[in-house]
Amino acid sequence: MSKKIFSAAALLTLFILAAIFVPALSGKEQQTAVFAEDEDEDEKDERTITVSGSASINAAPEKVEVYLSIETDNALAGVSQEKNAEVSAKVIAGLKAMGISASDIETTSYSLQEMQEWNEVQRKYLKTGYRTAHSLKVSSTDTTVAGKIIDSAVQNGANRVDTVAFSLKDETIDALKLDALKLASAKSIGKAEALASGAGVQIVELKSMNESYVSYVPFYNKSYAYDAGVAESGAPTEVIAGEIKVTAEIQATYTIQ
Numbered sequence: 492m493s494k495k496i497f498s499a500a501a502l503l504t505l506f507i508l509a510a511i512f513v514p515a516l517s518g519k520e521q522q523t524a525v526f527a528e529d530e531d532e533d534e535k536d537e538r539t540i541t542v543s544g545s546a547s548i549n550a551a552p553e554k555v556e557v558y559l560s561i562e563t564d565n566a567l568a569g570v571s572q573e574k575n576a577e578v579s580a581k582v583i584a585g586l587k588a589m590g591i592s593a594s595d596i597e598t599t600s601y602s603l604q605e606m607q608e609w610n611e612v613q614r615k616y617l618k619t620g621y622r623t624a625h626s627l628k629v630s631s632t633d634t635t636v637a638g639k640i641i642d643s644a645v646q647n648g649a650n651r652v653d654t655v656a657f658s659l660k661d662e663t664i665d666a667l668k669l670d671a672l673k674l675a676s677a678k679s680i681g682k683a684e685a686l687a688s689g690a691g692v693q694i695v696e697l698k699s700m701n702e703s704y705v706s707y708v709p710f711y712n713k714s715y716a717y718d719a720g721v722a723e724s725g726a727p728t729e730v731i732a733g734e735i736k737v738t739a740e741i742q743a744t745y746t747i748q
Contacts, residue, residue: 544678544743546677568603671738675740675741697743700742709735
């Protein structure tokens with residue numbers, strides 16, 4: 492009998508505790524939900540303006556790179572290579588004689604290829620010989636010598652000048668990129684203020700700002716094609732350097748009221 496009384500008392504105690512704590516827990520959950528709804532409402536009520544800002548900085552080039560090639564053809568592969576080596580040595584010696592350091596002359600590619608020509612009678616390609624091509628990159632921090640480099644190389648046997656590229660030093664590029672980002676940021680503020688003023692509102696604060704892109708493109712002069720007649724004319728080659736442009740763009744969001 493005493494065991495039944497104890498069990499009944501234990502069950503009664505559990506029912507009482509459940510009656511006390513369950514409503515309390517339920518109230519906390521409801522309160523948390525209310526707070527979450529309030530936060531969502533605050534987020535919805537926040538008004539913003541999103542703008543982009545871009546800026547470009549021009550700079551004079553600090554170095555020049557001339558890409559040129561020596562090509563030699565012959566019926567025999569070995570003779571083609573030998574002739575190419577002779578002409579290449581002469582070209583390199585001429586560049587050194589005008590003050591170009593050996594470390595500023597480098598091979599970018601070297602190839603030996605079989606040449607073929609279409610034969611209409613036999614209706615197929617026939618071997619005509621071999622071509623050896625030795626391509627060089629010649630660099631200088633004196634951007635005014637590009638024409639002299641070309642003239643020296645061509646006069647000593649180079650028969651193809653591909654590209655002349657003007658560029659900046661790495662440390663200059665890094666500094667100009669940062670300056671362009673600062674200018675782009677300032678422009679975004681001006682644009683946001685203009686939009687806010689036109690809409691009759693005020694800028695409160697910056698909410699977010701992100702870098703969209705920063706670009707730097709070296710200035711490439713036109714390609715040069717030389718033949719024997721041009722090389723023998725003796726007319727000096729003039730290569731005019733263009734300015735280098737560094738561009739940055741950012742996106743910013745401002746809160747308004």
